[in-house]
Amino acid sequence: MNVDFSSMLVPACCPPLDDDLTDEDARATAALFKALADPTRVRIVSLLARSEEPVCVCELTPALSVSQPTVSHHLKKLVQAGLLRREQRGVWAYYHLDRDGLERAATILDLKEVTI
Amino acid sequence: MNVDFSSMLVPACCPPLDDDLTDEDARATAALFKALADPTRVRIVSLLARSEEPVCVCELTPALSVSQPTVSHHLKKLVQAGLLRREQRGVWAYYHLDRDGLERAATILDLKEVTI
DNA sequence: CTGAGACATTGACGAGCGTCGATGTATCGG
DNA sequence: CCGATACATCGACGCTCGTCAATGTCTCAG
Numbered sequence: 001m002n003v004d005f006s007s008m009l010v011p012a013c014c015p016p017l018d019d020d021l022t023d024e025d026a027r028a029t030a031a032l033f034k035a036l037a038d039p040t041r042v043r044i045v046s047l048l049a050r051s052e053e054p055v056c057v058c059e060l061t062p063a064l065s066v067s068q069p070t071v072s073h074h075l076k077k078l079v080q081a082g083l084l085r086r087e088q089r090g091v092w093a094y095y096h097l098d099r100d101g102l103e104r105a106a107t108i109l110d111l112k113e114v115t116i
Numbered sequence: 117m118n119v120d121f122s123s124m125l126v127p128a129c130c131p132p133l134d135d136d137l138t139d140e141d142a143r144a145t146a147a148l149f150k151a152l153a154d155p156t157r158v159r160i161v162s163l164l165a166r167s168e169e170p171v172c173v174c175e176l177t178p179a180l181s182v183s184q185p186t187v188s189h190h191l192k193k194l195v196q197a198g199l200l201r202r203e204q205r206g207v208w209a210y211y212h213l214d215r216d217g218l219e220r221a222a223t224i225l226d227l228k229e230v231t232i
Numbered sequence: 233c234t235g236a237g238a239c240a241t242t243g244a245c246g247a248g249c250g251t252c253g254a255t256g257t258a259t260c261g262g
Numbered sequence: 263c264c265g266a267t268a269c270a271t272c273g274a275c276g277c278t279c280g281t282c283a284a285t286g287t288c289t290c291a292g
Contacts, residue, residue: 021162026155034153038250039142042149046137057269070251072270091259091268106225109218154280173239186281188240207238207289234292241286249278256271262264 032105035081040066041074045083045097054087054094148221151197156182157190161199161213170203170210 021029036042043064048055061071075095078084082101087094137145152158159180164171177187191211194200198217203210 020166021159023155026158026162029158030153030155033149033158037146037150037153039139039146040250042142042145043137046142050136058267061269066250067252068269069253069271073250076270088259093269102225106222109222109225156280177239182280183282184239185241185283189280192240204289209239236291237289239286239288242284244283245281247279247281249276251275251277253274254272257269259266259268261266 029108032081032083032101032108035078035083036105038074040064040070041078044071044074044078044095045102048084048095048097051096054096056089056092056094058092060095145224148197148199148217148224151194151199152221154190156180156186157194160187160190160194160211161218164200164211164213167212170212172205172208172210174208176211 036045044060047060047063057068057071057075060075061068064071075084075086079086079095082104083098084095084101085098087096152161160176163176163179173184173187173191176191177184180187191200191202195202195211198220199214200211200217201214203212
């Protein structure tokens with residue numbers, strides 16, 4: 001097994017790069033953005049952001065042009081991502097933004113700006 | 117075709133909801149987040165955010181534990197999303213963050229906070 | 233021109249996602 | 263208890279995505 005010294009003649013290129021995020025951090029961050037990576041879910045978050053009070057599914061469904069099961073599916077994903085909270089009022093289910101969850105996402109992006 | 121007046125007896129539930137984003141806005145926003153919805157791409161952005169200067173692919177590849185074609189694939193996606201910029205220096209390709217692109221993503225999240 | 237190295241592109245595969253109709257569950261009025 | 267209403271869950275389908283090996287393209291040294 002011989003070392004290839006000829007490679008030492010090419011211009012310098014690759015200073016070491018300290019790995020930063022753990023696998024788990026990267027996966028968690030990606031999961032957060034993945035929750036926002038769908039047009040229907042973006043609209044849901046946008047609609048809820050415009051409402052001072054919680055909104056029930058019966059208001060969301062006709063505004064989204066997808067079926068009711070699909071709306072439930074997306075709402076569940078957003079809740080699991082920590083971006084929405086669910087609240088049962090009698091027969092109706094009301095959803096509202098989890099401001100902390102959104103702030104977490106915003107903070108991740110702001111952190112990357114620190115290096116400017 | 118008869119109107120079902122019995123529905124008027126149930127408690128009020130569904131005030132009209134003004135639709136906000138256009139389909140195109142929702143798709144564009146989702147596409148931006150979709151670019152960040154993968155652990156490997158999150159690590160790439162994070163690595164580039166920690167570097168003052170552009171970073172070449174030969175530095176990124178060994179730090180990401182995926183094959184070289186996969187790294188190229190992710191870099192292309194991030195460039196297409198407007199989050200990265202590519203710069204050719206001789207044989208090497210250097211990438212750096214597009215701060216405007218990241219700011220766009222951050223602004224979207226901040227806009228949703230305005231309603232607090 | 234020729235060969236080597238850096239990176240991009242292609243093609244293929246498996247896994248995951250968005251969507252819907254059908255069905256289940258829970259709540260309320262009568 | 264019974265029917266209706268609101269919402270969730272299930273199962274299935276098609277499509278997209280992440281990944282890699284193989285191959286192509288471009289740049290430079292000699």
